[in-house]
Amino acid sequence: MADYDYDLFVIGAGSGGVRASRVASAHGAKVAVAEEYRVGGTCVIRGCVPKKLLVYGAHFAEDLMDARRFGWDVPDCGFDWKILRDNVLSEVDRLEGIYGQTLGNNKVEIIRERAEIVGPHTLRLASGRQVTAGTILIATGATPIVPDCPGHELGITSNEAFHLESIPKRIVIAGAGYIANEFAGIFHQFGAHVTLVNRTDVILRGYDEQIRDRLMQISMMKGIDFKFNAAFQKVEKAEDGSLLVHVTKHEPIACDVLMFATGRKPNTDGLGLETVGIQLDDKGAVPVDEDNRTTCHHVYAVGDVTNRVQLTPVAIREGQAFADTLFGNKPHRVDYDCIPSAVFSHPPIGAVGLTESQAKGKYGSCKVYTSDFRAMKNVLADRNERALYKMVVHPETDVVLGIHMIGPDAPEILQAAAIAVKAGLTKQAFDDTVALHPSMAEELVLMK
């Protein structure tokens, strides 16, 4: 066997890369991981984790208001963004340290530099040093897409949102997907006027239509504006520093911050993939087979760079399967069926399995059970916000094909229900389960 510096060289210490490195090393491989920014990757540094902490922070705006209806004498409260921002950023620093420690404890060498492929088994680091590896894993994640219109450089992306100096009075968010809806809720609760601008009239494509409609209705009721079928034309900066966003079919929108949340593209620029004969697909992703192998037999890829499912738990599973299969003599593959997902909007959404329209497309018809209710807490708080749970059931077998929920704590409730859907349980199995009362989750076993 050829003599390389490392058995495995991983490019990118994010969700997928960290898991793959640590597991491969535990299986006995000599492993190095290169990271050009910060160990932990998108999820830990500027994605799921700081986002969720902001969601918690934002929720206090409503909780403090509701508390008065529960008898608490809550004086008028102010909100200090810099305190929350800095606390969140120090939590991110702490987690980054833990990720580094875990890699170190597992004898993974961390190389805090950018890496590029320059030969079949050779990588060049930013410092100019070259290293060789028997196997290379590309785990470089994805990066925000910014529409190419004049003035686009005046906008920010989610990367910068965590570092703002202040909460803008008016923010325009481009896009209507995960990031747009999550940050719309966050900024709205912190007191900004939020306008969501989308090129189509559909928010959260892929989620159940009724659930999406409910989020839009509640968001509008809270005061979030939506501008649909609006393509970006140009962005201008006024003398007072504010921005004027020109879009098709609508009047120009004045704002203090423009944030692009218009999707993320795989991170492959300048990686040297052509050196190993890898051709990107039409979305710029690295094509891989079921074992995460690229067209080059010793080069593999996991996570967002492959553009399969851009979620942290999926990148982690892909990294685990890659390392177990290649270095642990325990071959297995990721099962992409019934992956639960959530949108941490206000209120949040949780979903697993087929939507009603997907089930109809697949089986011709389906049975649908819904529960449209106001959570007990919202009733007492006089908050006119209804939750909606929806169960999609196979027309003949009674098997639950999908569950879709919007309402307080929906993602927390959905994770447990996803086990039942993944296990192929029937609606009858839900009905046979005694309700846990009083809870919101009990609606899942009481649907008629």
Ligand SMILES: Cc1cc2nc3c(=O)[nH]c(=O)nc-3n(C[C@H](O)[C@H](O)[C@H](O)COP(=O)(O)OP(=O)(O)OC[C@H]3O[C@@H](n4cnc5c(N)ncnc54)[C@H](O)[C@@H]3O)c2cc1C
């Ligand atoms: C704002 C936001 C919120 C999100 N919220 C959620 C959520 O709530 N739940 C969820 O499941 N998912 C969420 N995601 C998605 C999730 O973060 C990603 O799916 C996940 O991080 C992908 O992991 P990865 O390992 O593929 O890539 P990443 O975690 O992005 O890691 C890739 C790493 O590679 C590094 N890198 C790139 N090129 C090089 C190079 N040439 N040399 C060295 N290093 C390099 C990068 O700096 C980065 O650290 C969110 C994403 C964003 C942006």
Ligand SMILES: NC(=O)c1ccc[n+]([C@@H]2O[C@H](COP(=O)([O-])OP(=O)(O)OC[C@H]3O[C@@H](n4cnc5c(N)ncnc54)[C@H](O)[C@@H]3O)[C@@H](O)[C@H]2O)c1
């Ligand atoms: N809760 C979570 O799990 C979570 C949270 C955030 C991000 N993520 C992951 O990160 C990925 C990226 O998130 P995202 O919200 O950027 O992408 P997305 O694909 O969810 O949404 C992109 C949105 O931008 C719109 N759009 C695209 N180009 C546009 C343009 N030129 N002008 C106006 N609108 C435009 C699209 O119509 C769509 O609504 C997601 O696909 C998801 O997998 C997950």
